[in-house]
Amino acid sequence: MDVRSSCAAVTTMKNVQRSWCLAILIWLVPAVAIAQSPPGPFVTAGDDQAGSAPLTLTLQDALERAKKNNPEYRAAQTDFAIAKEDKVQSRAALLPNVNFNTSFIYTEGNGTAASRFIANNGVHEYISQGNVHQEFSLANVADFRRTQALEAVARARAEIAARGLVVTVVQNYYGFVIAQRKYSTAQRAATEAQRFFDISQKLEHGGEVAHADVIKAEIQLRDQQRNLHEADLEMSRSRLELAVIVFPDFNQNFTVVDDLQMPEPVPGFAEIQAAAANQNPELRAALASLKAAKQEVAGAWNGFLPSVGVDYFYGIDSNHFAANQVDPASGFLIRNLGYAATATLQLPVWNWGANRSKLKQASLRREQAQVELSFTQRQLLAHLQTFYKEAETARFELESLQRSAELASESLRLTTLRYQAGESTVLEVVDAQNTFTQATNAFNDGQARFKLAMANLQTLTGTL
DSSP, X not given: OOHHHHHHHHTTSXXXXXXXXXXXXXXXXXXXXXXXXXXXXXXXXXXXXXHSOOEEEOHHHHHHHHHHHOXXXXXXXXXXXXXXXXXXXXXXXXXXXXXXXXXXXXXXXXXXXXXXXTTSSSSEEEEEEEEEEEEEOHHHHHHHHHHHHHHHHHHHHHHHHHHHHHHHHHHHHHHHHHHHHHHHHHHHHHHHHHHHHHHHHHHHHTTSSOHHHHHHHHXXXXXXXXXXXXXXXXXXXXXXXXXXXXXXXXXXOEEEOOOOOOOOOOOOHHHHHHHHHHHOHHHHHHHHHHHHHHHHHHHHHGGGSOEEEEEEEEEEEESSSSSEEEOTTTOOEEEOOEEEEEEEEEOOOOOTTHHHHHHHHHHHHHHHHHHHHHHHHHHHHHHHHHHHHHHHHHHHHXXXXXXXXXXXXXXXXXXXXXXXXXXXXXXXXHHHHHHHHHHHHHHHHHHHHHHHHHHHHHHHHOOO
């Protein structure tokens, strides 16, 4: 159906006929448009996701999601869980364990009630006994204490991983926030450059400025347009980096909450130092590692000491599988069910220097743990002062950066007005535009720098 020819025909009709034909065309045109339109593109799951409302993330939301998806953090948590189970197993070695075993031994007879093999008690021998076993050894005690210390090491390292994850999430989260701000600043700068280019053209047409001003304004406009594309690229890159950390399915349909404001002053150094001394996981890990190394030395000494094993058996070990049986010789009923106990003392005599070698290995590990503890203490003091100075400096500069951004914005406005009035040059306007962009981006970077500095400081002190 040709809609144009039909509409042309309607114009030649009378009023009543024209009204009816218009009504028919209004009903037919959508159907014709649908029939003549090409088929739409195939809709994928990603297209459907992109069409849905974006998920809004706060920093706390991003942290909780990252804890579920970050492999380093999950590995540290897994190591901690494994260390807890190691402690359970070593504690079980200190306690009596109970087993029950049942067996049947058949031996070729020799024509009497005895069997051909003197180790067996008869042709048919039934064993059904419960066994309580306990071993007394310095090695078991030392191993339990060692696993306790290793559990403390794993717990501290899991906390180190958690605090490190906070730094990573803060860096990527506010990196995306700042990238969005810089994109907004680049948009404003490009708009200002376009406006200035239009003003310079109008002034040139009026004979008020030279063509060189228009050329300079166009150069500035193209620079700002390139900067806008670079800001868009950086915003996309930072979005992808945050999506990799936060989402398990690489979701990009999300927004973040811009909660960057002027923060409170940094706490005093004495408070920071006290928190670091009490809540530093790296120091706790080094102390626990030294304790584990000392227990390993104690366990190595067990090779030179005796050990005792005790077994208690209760059940039957007889020629009939029964609690009672008739003695064939006397005819009396005898009881098979009973108990037995054994105690074993093991004295080490000679093993070609293996025990001495194990002791030397353990002593070397203990010395290494002492060196690492001393280094960790020195490193903690150095990092504490460095991170504190970084946070203090970033906080101090924020107010100055904010004031500079406000002044740059006002300077750009006034310089543009002065140029329109013929009181300033094109170079002054271009310089004001560049200064505004730099000052605004510097203030945004300063806010992100302070957040990252506080996150680094809290890796040593915990939450302040």
